[in-house]
Amino acid sequence: MRRSMLFVSAQRPALLKDAYVYKPDSLLLDLEDAVAENQKDAARFSLYHALKTVDYRGVERVVRINGLDTPHWKEDIRVAVAGGADAVRISKCEKADDVRTVVRHIEQAEEEFGAEREQTLVMAALESPLGILNAYEICTACPERMIGVAIAGGDFRKSMQTRYYPGGLEMLGGRSNMLLAARAAGVQCFDTVFTNLDDMEGFRAEVEQNKQMGFDGKSLISPRQIAVVHEVFAPTQKEILEAEKIVRAWRENSALGIGVFTVDGKMIDIAFIPGAERVIMMAKASGLYRGDL
């Protein structure tokens, strides 16, 4: 589950060692835009030792590497794998070959550093119209490692010759296309950052829209944003009760060889089960369900 993915600059030791205390689902340890060009090496040394030393208490550690059009990404992959990062986020991903290239280098690094094969997962940031148009091929380029895709609003808006507008109409095409591709491929899908920290009302509205559209979560730039995302993505008590009834009824009926049954007057079959199980999982993560499912 990845509702909240918090960016942390690998250039800042204080953030690297403390960010997990805010309890995001994932940390995006950033070697790209948050690190000055002449500090890429220093950020890697800090990142390596943080990964090796800090107990992140189960918070997922994703390393954002520099783009494949830079001289930095190969060394970024080496340090991420050597440090034992959970995943690598590919910046400015535009085609399936970008994913394959990164995966090939991850495989080399896993061999070089004696890491378990397929230890390091990947996700791709789609930042351009071409990336969005190729989203399905990107999502399916490496099924055994691919977590999902994230849209990056800043660059995407720029290349679409627009800017941020409340309501997000300018992002509708990009978000929708990426969601369709991710769902068709069976991988996760994450929305872009919301950069105005003074507009928490606008932020909440965007998160609510994300949930409505079907996103799994959102990239974040401040710990202040985490609680809002977790609150919005948490299921309601009504949804939890309904999901619990469905899962229990499914277990009882399927044990008797019955595939279709009713719960509170609604017809239920196997198609309802993944959704109900997901609600229970989200409820557990949000501290709203302590039942035995």
Next chain:
Amino acid sequence: MRLIQTALAGTLESSDAQVMVENAGTGIELSIESDVINQYGRQIRETVLETLARLGVENARVRVIDKGALDCTLRARVECAVFRACRIEKDFPWGGVIR
């Protein structure tokens, strides 16, 4: 490792350390500035010397300005300064002498 040029790594921000290394005649000449020198001076010194020894640096003048860095941050800053001083920019030995 033999230092070719003077190099600096790190910042003066809280929880960080700034480390400067330069080639020197014989042995390690280490100076440390820290607000917590009385409590942690010995530990900082040991960490810096252990890191230099691990990297095989035998002759260097090293200046550390500590701003409350954890050991892992201090190691990262010393290593970065040494690799910069040796003009090594890729294929770092992660998990080898960097550990």
